[in-house]
Amino acid sequence: MPEPILQLLLIPLVKIVVLLVVVLLIVAYLTYAERKILGYMQVRLGPNRVGPKGWLQPVADGLKLLVKEDLVPGGAEKLVFIIAPAIVMVPALVMFAVIPFGEPFEVAGMTITPYLADINIALLFILGVSSVGVFGIMLGGWSSNNKFSLMGGLRSAAQMVSYEIPMGFAIISAVLMAGTLSMVGIVEAQRTAGWWFVFPGILGFGIYWICGIAETNRNPFDLPEAEAELVAGFHTEYSGMKFALFYLAEYANMMIVSAMAVVMFLGGWLPPFPNLLAGLWASPALAWIPGVIWFLAKMSFFLFCYIWFRGTFPRYRFDQLMAVGWKWLLPLSLANVMLVGLGVLLLKG
Amino acid sequence: MDFLVSHFAEILFYILAALAVLGSVGVITLKNPVNAALSLLGTFFIVAVLFVLQHAEFLAAVQVMVYAGGIMVLFLFVIMLVSVKGLKTQAAFLSPLVPVAIIGAILVGALITSAVLLGVFATGDGGPEALQMVDGAVLGNTEAVGMVLYTKYLVPFEVVSVVLLVAMIGAIVFGRKDRFIEEQEGEVGS
Numbered sequence: 001m002p003e004p005i006l007q008l009l010l011i012p013l014v015k016i017v018v019l020l021v022v023v024l025l026i027v028a029y030l031t032y033a034e035r036k037i038l039g040y041m042q043v044r045l046g047p048n049r050v051g052p053k054g055w056l057q058p059v060a061d062g063l064k065l066l067v068k069e070d071l072v073p074g075g076a077e078k079l080v081f082i083i084a085p086a087i088v089m090v091p092a093l094v095m096f097a098v099i100p101f102g103e104p105f106e107v108a109g110m111t112i113t114p115y116l117a118d119i120n121i122a123l124l125f126i127l128g129v130s131s132v133g134v135f136g137i138m139l140g141g142w143s144s145n146n147k148f149s150l151m152g153g154l155r156s157a158a159q160m161v162s163y164e165i166p167m168g169f170a171i172i173s174a175v176l177m178a179g180t181l182s183m184v185g186i187v188e189a190q191r192t193a194g195w196w197f198v199f200p201g202i203l204g205f206g207i208y209w210i211c212g213i214a215e216t217n218r219n220p221f222d223l224p225e226a227e228a229e230l231v232a233g234f235h236t237e238y239s240g241m242k243f244a245l246f247y248l249a250e251y252a253n254m255m256i257v258s259a260m261a262v263v264m265f266l267g268g269w270l271p272p273f274p275n276l277l278a279g280l281w282a283s284p285a286l287a288w289i290p291g292v293i294w295f296l297a298k299m300s301f302f303l304f305c306y307i308w309f310r311g312t313f314p315r316y317r318f319d320q321l322m323a324v325g326w327k328w329l330l331p332l333s334l335a336n337v338m339l340v341g342l343g344v345l346l347l348k349g
Numbered sequence: 350m351d352f353l354v355s356h357f358a359e360i361l362f363y364i365l366a367a368l369a370v371l372g373s374v375g376v377i378t379l380k381n382p383v384n385a386a387l388s389l390l391g392t393f394f395i396v397a398v399l400f401v402l403q404h405a406e407f408l409a410a411v412q413v414m415v416y417a418g419g420i421m422v423l424f425l426f427v428i429m430l431v432s433v434k435g436l437k438t439q440a441a442f443l444s445p446l447v448p449v450a451i452i453g454a455i456l457v458g459a460l461i462t463s464a465v466l467l468g469v470f471a472t473g474d475g476g477p478e479a480l481q482m483v484d485g486a487v488l489g490n491t492e493a494v495g496m497v498l499y500t501k502y503l504v505p506f507e508v509v510s511v512v513l514l515v516a517m518i519g520a521i522v523f524g525r526k527d528r529f530i531e532e533q534e535g536e537v538g539s
Contacts, residue, residue: 077381080383120406121406121410124414124491128397131417131421132390135390142383142424154425157425158425161418161421161422
């Protein structure tokens with residue numbers, strides 16, 4: 001087989017397939033983990049009937065949702081109603097293309113990068129694509145012709161537009177420290193700096209993480225689907241696989257937010273303090289663990305936090321949500337950008 | 350096949366350009382305002398891809414980010430101000446479109462003429478390569494845009510931001526006026 005075809009077509013194709021399969025598997029088992037962990041937090045067992053300890057529960061759920069009747073409400077705007085779940089799901093998966101999961105490695109004389117693309121606007125790309133995902137939720141809520149759905153969609157839009165701004169500023173603080181918008185470049189900058197950006201940028205990290213939870217509509221920011229007020233929010237009228245797409249996209253977005261936190265603030269695939277520990281006994285032990293494992297372990301921590309928060313915090317009221325976003329996070333994130341900018345100027349200039 | 354490979358970018362450009370025109374026609378012809386706004390979103394997306402084809406990645410990403418947020422607000426206005434049931438019986442309002450169409454045709458004609466006159470299609474000073482360079486070094490589109498924006502065009506940039514701020518404050522003042530008066534009257538009453 002000629003070399004260019006292998007390099008340009010086959011390897012990316014294999015990577016795409018592997019990425020999609022792994023992401024969807026993690027997403028499926030994230031739902032299982034959530035039910036199990038919440039179960040233990042609430043002193044009950046969680047799913048334990050399908051397979052040993054309930055391991056096959058996600059498979060059973062998937063099959064059930066596939067064969068369920070797919071309803072379209074009578075007064076719905078049919079075309080929009082059908083494409084809305086796709087508008088949510090596609091951006092959620094597309095964003096994984098720029099997430100660097102590890103460092104390049106060699107297989108049969110070829111260097112394989114464990115990411116699909118290292119583009120010089122990766123962070124902007126993710127921000128842009130994620131803002132498209134909001135449309136799916138909005139359109140789904142609007143096209144259902146149901147007041148609960150509409151309220152859920154409107155809440156989601158208001159929430160995401162509000163929290164996108166402090167999130168953008170928190171990301172800017174990480175970009176200031178790294179000096180690049182490329183995800184791989186940010187991780188490499190943390191290797192040169194010798195520490196993860198979470199230490200100098202703890203404020204930006206906190207703001208990013210709070211906004212990330214709000215952007216994924218998770219507890220305590222899950223007002224768009226507050227069951228006590230809105231039945232199920234924007235996906236009230238959705239059933240079968242369309243509902244499953246909304247559901248899976250939410251978990252895929254959680255993974256993206258976690259992965260971005262890992263890349264920007266926790267050193268991506270790097271072990272802790274890559275330079276400081278170089279001479280110490282711990283260094284070879286930590287370096288022996290492959291980067292991908294480091295990455296996934298850090299990401300799992302954030303995913304666990306998501307579930308932990310859901311088991312712990314009560315939901316915000318809507319005016320509290322807006323007050324936190326506009327009166328606290330936005331000024332804080334602006335101050336943080338100035339602080340970090342000043343620090344970078346003093347240290348590098 | 351060879352033709353396809355060597356002219357891939359150009360072929361892609363013409364397909365995307367046709368889609369963009371189609372999308373923008375959809376914006377003004379679709380009766381349902383939500384569908385029209387969706388069409389607008391699609392058009393902006395294709396324009397972003399056109400930017401990528403010209404190696405202006407930064408512009409492409411910003412285009413999607415800014416306009417996605419902007420159209421979101423447009424959606425909110427449509428949903429809040431127009432009821433869904435009222436839309437289906439509404440007739441198309443073609444007659445006011447005629448003068449608009451004439452103005453549009455003149456503008457498009459002017460645009461094409463100026464494009465040809467300025468030689469946009471010839472690579473030169475404003476070509477794709479210039480968008481990647483800072484002081485002769487190839488750094489990438491983001492750096493190049495930043496350098497140009499904060500050095501060469503600093504004054505217009507600042508003026509535009511002040512103008513936008515004025516518009517924003519104006520909107521807030523208009524939006525709050527009624528409530529402010531009500532509060533004051535309430536205080537007098539109590």
